[in-house]
Amino acid sequence: MALAAAARRTNARLPPEVNRFLYVRNLPFEITAEEMYDIFGKFGAIRQIRLGCASNTKGTAYVIYEDIFDAKNACEHLSGFNVCNRYLVVLYYQPHKAFKKMNKDLKKEQIEILKSKYGIDLDKN
Numbered sequence: 001m002a003l004a005a006a007a008r009r010t011n012a013r014l015p016p017e018v019n020r021f022l023y024v025r026n027l028p029f030e031i032t033a034e035e036m037y038d039i040f041g042k043f044g045a046i047r048q049i050r051l052g053c054a055s056n057t058k059g060t061a062y063v064i065y066e067d068i069f070d071a072k073n074a075c076e077h078l079s080g081f082n083v084c085n086r087y088l089v090v091l092y093y094q095p096h097k098a099f100k101k102m103n104k105d106l107k108k109e110q111i112e113i114l115k116s117k118y119g120i121d122l123d124k125n
Contacts, residue, residue, distance in 0.1 A: 012069070020047075020071045021093035022063040027051075028084040029058050036061060043077065044070025062093060 022040075036049045045066040052060040065071040071092075079090040115121070 014068065014072065017092045017094060018068060018072050018075075019092055020065045020068050022065070022071055022075055023091045023093040024061045024063060024078075025059065025089040025091070026086050027059045027061055027088065028086050031083065036063070039078065039081070039083065040074055043074035 027036075031051070033049055033051055036051065037046060040046060040049070040063050043065075047064045047066050048062075049064070050062040052058050063071075063074070065074065075090050075092060078088055081088045081090075
Protein backbone atom coordinates (compact mmCIF):
# COMPACT_ATOMS: atom_id res chain seq x y z
CA MET A 1 0.00 0.00 0.00
CA ALA A 2 2.80 2.46 0.88
CA LEU A 3 4.42 1.67 -2.46
CA ALA A 4 1.23 2.59 -4.33
CA ALA A 5 0.97 5.91 -2.44
CA ALA A 6 4.59 6.71 -3.26
CA ALA A 7 3.99 5.93 -6.94
CA ARG A 8 0.95 8.25 -6.99
CA ARG A 9 3.02 11.05 -5.46
CA THR A 10 5.74 10.83 -8.07
CA ASN A 11 3.19 11.01 -10.91
CA ALA A 12 1.02 13.73 -9.34
CA ARG A 13 0.94 17.13 -11.05
CA LEU A 14 0.52 19.97 -8.63
CA PRO A 15 -0.59 23.54 -9.36
CA PRO A 16 2.34 26.00 -9.47
CA GLU A 17 1.34 27.80 -6.26
CA VAL A 18 1.64 24.62 -4.17
CA ASN A 19 4.80 24.57 -2.06
CA ARG A 20 6.03 23.45 1.37
CA PHE A 21 5.50 26.90 2.95
CA LEU A 22 2.07 27.69 4.39
CA TYR A 23 0.95 31.12 5.57
CA VAL A 24 -1.68 30.92 8.31
CA ARG A 25 -3.92 33.84 9.30
CA ASN A 26 -6.69 34.40 11.85
CA LEU A 27 -4.93 32.46 14.61
CA PRO A 28 -5.87 33.13 18.23
CA PHE A 29 -3.30 35.54 19.68
CA GLU A 30 -2.61 33.27 22.64
CA ILE A 31 -1.82 30.11 20.60
CA THR A 32 1.53 28.49 21.40
CA ALA A 33 4.07 26.82 19.13
CA GLU A 34 3.28 23.48 20.80
CA GLU A 35 -0.40 23.83 19.94
CA MET A 36 0.55 24.70 16.37
CA TYR A 37 2.68 21.53 16.15
CA ASP A 38 -0.27 19.52 17.51
CA ILE A 39 -2.65 20.92 14.87
CA PHE A 40 -0.36 20.95 11.83
CA GLY A 41 1.83 17.96 12.77
CA LYS A 42 -1.03 15.55 12.08
CA PHE A 43 -0.48 16.05 8.35
CA GLY A 44 3.25 15.29 8.22
CA ALA A 45 6.73 16.17 9.38
CA ILE A 46 7.21 19.87 10.05
CA ARG A 47 10.53 21.56 9.49
CA GLN A 48 9.67 24.86 11.17
CA ILE A 49 6.84 26.99 12.57
CA ARG A 50 7.23 30.75 12.91
CA LEU A 51 4.56 32.53 14.94
CA GLY A 52 4.05 36.26 14.52
CA CYS A 53 4.81 38.10 17.74
CA ALA A 54 4.96 41.77 16.71
CA SER A 55 1.80 43.84 16.93
CA ASN A 56 1.32 43.78 13.14
CA THR A 57 2.00 40.02 12.78
CA LYS A 58 0.07 38.61 15.76
CA GLY A 59 -2.44 35.98 14.69
CA THR A 60 -0.28 34.82 11.78
CA ALA A 61 2.26 32.06 11.32
CA TYR A 62 4.40 30.32 8.73
CA VAL A 63 4.40 26.52 8.74
CA ILE A 64 7.10 24.78 6.72
CA TYR A 65 6.67 21.08 5.97
CA GLU A 66 9.35 18.61 4.97
CA ASP A 67 7.20 17.31 2.11
CA ILE A 68 5.13 19.28 -0.40
CA PHE A 69 2.31 16.72 -0.35
CA ASP A 70 1.98 17.04 3.43
CA ALA A 71 1.70 20.82 3.04
CA LYS A 72 -0.96 20.37 0.35
CA ASN A 73 -2.93 17.99 2.56
CA ALA A 74 -2.72 20.37 5.55
CA CYS A 75 -3.79 23.34 3.44
CA GLU A 76 -6.81 21.47 2.11
CA HIS A 77 -7.92 20.16 5.51
CA LEU A 78 -7.08 23.04 7.84
CA SER A 79 -8.36 26.00 5.84
CA GLY A 80 -11.56 26.91 7.69
CA PHE A 81 -10.63 24.76 10.72
CA ASN A 82 -12.05 26.20 13.96
CA VAL A 83 -9.49 26.99 16.68
CA CYS A 84 -10.81 28.81 19.77
CA ASN A 85 -13.82 30.11 17.81
CA ARG A 86 -11.63 31.44 15.00
CA TYR A 87 -11.61 29.94 11.52
CA LEU A 88 -8.09 29.48 10.16
CA VAL A 89 -7.11 30.87 6.79
CA VAL A 90 -4.38 28.63 5.39
CA LEU A 91 -2.67 29.70 2.16
CA TYR A 92 0.43 28.75 0.25
CA TYR A 93 3.13 31.34 0.86
CA GLN A 94 3.84 33.17 -2.38
CA PRO A 95 6.79 35.53 -2.01
CA HIS A 96 6.20 37.33 -5.31
CA LYS A 97 2.77 38.40 -4.03
CA ALA A 98 3.98 39.18 -0.52
CA PHE A 99 6.67 41.55 -1.75
CA LYS A 100 4.64 43.10 -4.59
CA LYS A 101 3.25 45.91 -2.44
CA MET A 102 6.63 46.50 -0.82
CA ASN A 103 8.26 46.78 -4.25
CA LYS A 104 5.54 49.19 -5.37
CA ASP A 105 6.16 51.44 -2.36
CA LEU A 106 9.91 51.31 -2.98
CA LYS A 107 9.43 52.30 -6.63
CA LYS A 108 7.23 55.26 -5.60
CA GLU A 109 9.91 56.39 -3.18
CA GLN A 110 12.61 56.13 -5.86
CA ILE A 111 10.47 58.15 -8.30
CA GLU A 112 9.97 60.88 -5.71
CA ILE A 113 13.74 61.04 -5.12
CA LEU A 114 14.39 61.35 -8.86
CA LYS A 115 11.67 64.00 -9.26
CA SER A 116 13.17 66.12 -6.49
CA LYS A 117 16.71 65.59 -7.79
CA TYR A 118 15.83 66.86 -11.28
CA GLY A 119 13.28 69.47 -10.17
CA ILE A 120 10.33 67.81 -11.85
CA ASP A 121 6.84 68.59 -10.52
CA LEU A 122 4.14 66.78 -12.49
CA ASP A 123 1.34 68.05 -10.25
CA LYS A 124 1.51 71.65 -11.64
CA ASN A 125 -0.07 70.69 -14.98
